[in-house]
Amino acid sequence: MIAKHFNYFAPGSIPEALDLLRKFGNDAKLLAGGHSLLPMMKMRFAEPVHLIDMQNIAELKGISVRDDVISIGAMTSENNILRHEPLAELCPLLMEATKWIADPQVRNKGTIGGDIAHGDPANDQPAVMLALDATFHIVGEKGKRIVAANDFFLGTYLTDLSAGEILARIEISKQAGARQWGFRKLKRKTGDFATAACAVSLNVNGDVCSDVRIALTNLGPTAFRARKAEWVLEGHKPTPERLNAAVQLAMQSTEPAADQRGNEEYKTAMAGEMLHRALQDAIARK
């Protein structure tokens, strides 16, 4: 319950935050919603010397929709995503998945950027970002860079983000947001992390699947795309045989960790079941 002592800073702008990161290096941690970091600090799993609170940096918050792009500030809370009515139509997969994250209080604090940057395979937004071909806009000492969600998740709690960098915003193309979608999450109770979950987006034109994206949550060291399952559907009719083949291939690609949510076999079987349902949902949503 009691975190180790630390120094606290609450910069008002990105340059100020970058200055602090430069000064303190690996001894500093960015504090976003604090609903992953503070719990770890209260257990003394994490003992940062300096906390840099991002809550006063207005340019990291909010959602804007322009031309072909939905742009979400990294410090936008999960509930502020749910409260953004246009997103229900522009990006229903994101809206539905966000509803299943944690509980109302946690969603008031937890941010989409923190959910992604934490790199926990159990978090939901990483798979949603993979299914939506999201891009992450990162600022650092050397300037800005853009990383695809595909290239971002490297391992458990390990992402492409380095110590001096800040995830500033997430971009999703309207085209990806408008794809047919499915999201299924098996969990023990409201607020729990997934035993198995999957996010799917695809188009079905003239009976043929295209732009198939299948991403799995809590079924390996990171959220990941089940590429072979995507390939078996891409360019084909979503017949029951094809869907079954995709499900089997996705199940072969899981590497779940056994824990209180179940052993490897159970989680893999549930991954298949969730994916089967999500694919059927996506196809029915034409």
Place this chain on the structure above:
Amino acid sequence: MTKHTVSFRLNGKPTEIEIDPRTLLVHALREVVGITGTHIGCETSHCGVCTVDVDGESMKSCTVLAVQVAGKDVVTVEGLADEQGLHAVQAAFIEEHGLQCGFCTPGMLMRAYRFLQENPDPTEEEVRWGLSGNLCRCTGYQNIVKAVITAGKNLREAN
């Protein structure tokens, strides 16, 4: 470690405390300010008995640092009643027997208070979903759901 002076509004009153950065909001309220309605039921951010209102949003005060509420408006269960008496959510929890040991009640009331502003006329399912961040060991939730629906009805009629 340097102490921080934190100024904020607490139940409508300007308040200033001096604390370590690591002090959780719940400890600041209970131990520094000395108001103890807000409780602690876990250390993993699940139970919601520490729920307070910060700038119009329900938050678990065990997972917010007290330094983070500088300049903000915090409401706790002690701030719900006014000169006219109990708030509608308090009255309805009594009427519908929505509490027994009373340990989760302050958090439940604070969440219900905000939830009914987010959704003034909720269905039973919406109440259960809207209060899913708050655990109770005594009631089995049934009477809490009734209390929130009753409070919502009374609030709508009063307006």
